[in-house]
Amino acid sequence: MAHDPGHIELHDPETDPLATYVLEPDDIRTLLRRVVASPGAPTYTSHAPFTGGPIAAVPLSTLADVARAARTARSAQRLWAARPLRDRTAVLSRVHDLVLERQSDVLDLIQLEAGKARVSAFEEVADIANIARHYSLRAGRYLAPRRVAGLIPGLTTTRVLRHPVGVVGIVAPWNFPLTLTLGDVLPALVAGNAVILRPDPQTSLTSLWAAELLEEAGLPDGLLQVVVGDGAIGAAVTEHVDHVSFTGSTRTGRIVAAQAGALLVPAVLELGGKNPMYVAEDVDVEVAAEGAVRACFVGTGQVCVSIERVYVHEDVADDFTAAFVRRTRELRLGSGLDYGSDVGSLTSAAQLATVVEHVEDAIGHGATVLAGGVHRSDLGPWFYEPTILADVPNEARLVREETFGPVVTIYRVASDDEAVAAMNDTEFGLNASIWTANSRRGFALASRVRSGSVNVNEGYVATWGSVGAPQGGVGASGMGARHGREGLWATTRTQTVAVQRGAHGVLGGPGVGLHRMFDLGTETWPRLYTEALRAMKTFRLP
Template sequence: MTLHIDPASIAEARNGPTRYQMLIGGEWVDGAIGLEGERVSPGHGVVVSRYAFGSEQDVERAVVAARRAFHRGPWPKMKASERAAVLLRTADLIEANLERIARLDAIESGKPIRQARGEIAGAADIWRYAASLARTLHGESYANLGDTMLGVVLREPIGVVSIITPWNFPFLIVAQKLPFALAAGCTAVVKPSEMTSASTVVLGELLIEAGIPEGVVNIVLGTGPEVGAHMVAHPSVDMVSFTGSTRVGKATVEAAAKTLKKVSMELGGKNAQIVFPDADLEAAVDAAVFGAFFNAGECCNAGSRLVIHQDIAKDFLAAFAERAKRVKVGDPLDEATDVGAIITPAHLAKIANSVSDAAIDGASILIGGEAIATGAGQYMAPTVVAGVKPEMTIAREEVFGPVLSVLEFAREDEAIRLVEMTDYGLSAGVWSRNIDTAMHVARSVRTGTVWVNTFMDGYPELPFGGMKQSGIGRELGKNAVEDYSEAKTIQFHRGPRTAWWVGN
């Protein structure tokens, strides 16, 4: 299978490449020891970005700047309305620069440009939602402790937050973290993935334009060992918010535990769409195709498992295969593309190996299963693996590619057991017209989100996160700003002391 990449797109990707610096203490700087990095576009095979990479010295500079801004700067002491105004201006600037940011994410990550635009628009909406929460964050008072006592519970910003984001949603995921930390009055050090850093750097530019004080947001570019590890271990960091693989998440929690930092972890998933015979099957087929192949399956929320009733499996998979043929794999800058490029050649090989190992284990490849030759970048054909047994690796482990594993069930309790057989618990989908079935399954599976008769919808108002080894804590939702705060109890007593410990 071969794929043609438009030479004009390759020329656009090659135009530059732009060199990006780090933002530390309100200034754009190179790394202290001169480290450099570059990004080859996964969809076009050419260098598109060059970066000034940081090291431990640069993390130290950034944390010092964030700590200074927290203790001496105006940000934590501002009125909530003033912080909200900066977040709202940032949202306006994101929208004004939507096309620029979307093209950077499409070129660096390989995602389709139409999808990237939707993500940037969604990010702007999240910034606005965070601004609204800045003005509603509040504590409590207790006037029921007796005539001489008043209790007050304050919500204070937790302090300096290290924010580490992945490559699959470069701009959207930082929007699920940073604006809520800022709304609470925190300062931050942000490390985007070394493969997709450009849009986060642009966000830094927009924040400065929006009026963020110097040192409140610092952006350090580079790799996990050179930068991320020091951001997690630094004793002056109060909280770590991380999105990435469960493997790296475990190491991050372990490192953060040495100084008892608060952690927020959004990690991996092996998410199932469960389809019962009474479902709207046409809608379920479309959602299953979307869930499996959206963002080339490089998504923690991907519907990478289809758990389907045996009575409808044959017809459902035939309809799935027909619809999957209409999914256009291609150039990320092509407006018609549905599935773009795979992030790196090494990751493409990992996906292909997962599929071939499943075939060796006895599963069958219904469609796809192979890389697509292009001569420019790396692409994977949408793939369906049927005949999957619960004990197979592909049934349990995250592939993180456009690969759907199909498991069949006969009874409702068996479907629930299949969903629960992995260590992950991020999300699931249930397809049934029967409210009893939908409610029972949704209440029974241990996942942070369950979609009923839909899949992968998202709203800033609804909390997002996982159970089991899919993470710790929640992002978004009305409590998102509280997550970046600490509760402080103050007790006021009036009048003479009424309970002498030693007689007076």
């Protein structure tokens, strides 16, 4: 298959700061050949958020293509799982080095496809390097056989083994095209699985770049299959895999969960969030305000774990709000492929529409705009100023609905208890943030928040970047977790093997194995084993 989109120059060299960036046809063709799609397949034209101009005509996979990808992946997986773990970890180690060496290229791609400021795009590069390093060093420990207490101490040796499930399906969104594709692919591969990856069509070039990087890092052919398409293709992936990882909206996540449940396919789902922050009265308001700006507006607010609700103790509410508003207004919006901007564009017209609807609905219900609230069409078609709203009534849509854009609401609270109650007053539970000068107080408050992760004196990076710890949601924010041993274990199946010694006695004579206990009579062996159980408790044997 070869799709030739032609020579695409995205920008007007006279007026656009991105005019020097040109996607060459040969580079596009090389990436697009990695899509499992039939010759003459229909295409999806992705558009650059910064300008609205076309990027590439991406071939779309069919249901038959997904089935073909699954067959190829299964065939390759058997050989991959049989290879020594050191071979698999070596690939991840090389990915770490390559993604740092090639970061300039992928940063350009992320910005062009997702519309992020470069500093936000770099978070994805750093995240992949962090994940690759972690699993290359820790996979052996996570996957090692685990010895557990046996039935009869000294005679029963029991171990828990972990085997790859086979083929892992990853249905990824558009907002983190490198992190939420390659970041899930790596642990699945190091566990010995093959992967079928369905990136969002809007950001598929970044995912295909990641596939090319894996090949250069030494990943054997066939292990990573990339299919591109809409929700029907994502559903087809679930039908052909042994585990599915989905990141996206709660509405779609419920559909994926139902389908996976019907097929008895294990699933990890990271879904929506309405993430809260609490600012206590003992903070340095300037430090907390700086942290809040990052937590709310990184990635133009299109981050699953970014903050959309801020609760401030009334004792510092005025000072914090003033600092927060001032710092928000100072943010630089722009589209340069450099570090000259703090905030980029929304990724699509649909995201802009949601943001505008939520803000206008809130204003119509009496909300006050403290900063932003303006569609910056002068910068590009989907730019929107970072926005802070106060006096937002419960009737407003953005009180309960995830906006997924650069919009945050701010509220006053009188106590820690009121703050925690407000933070928990939601169906979601993905991420939360607490700011206080007292770390013990922060930890105690965090333990009361119903959320998969809680950051104390940080917005989201501390928990997300601690890749040895699980990252997931509760309630309408999903189930299961990525990262840590839990994320790796999700792509494995367990097997318990118990070896009973003494079954054949000494030199082949009569033994004392479990089968002999049942020969003692219907009354004798229950009596003896009852005494044994009591003795095990007395001597605290697990």
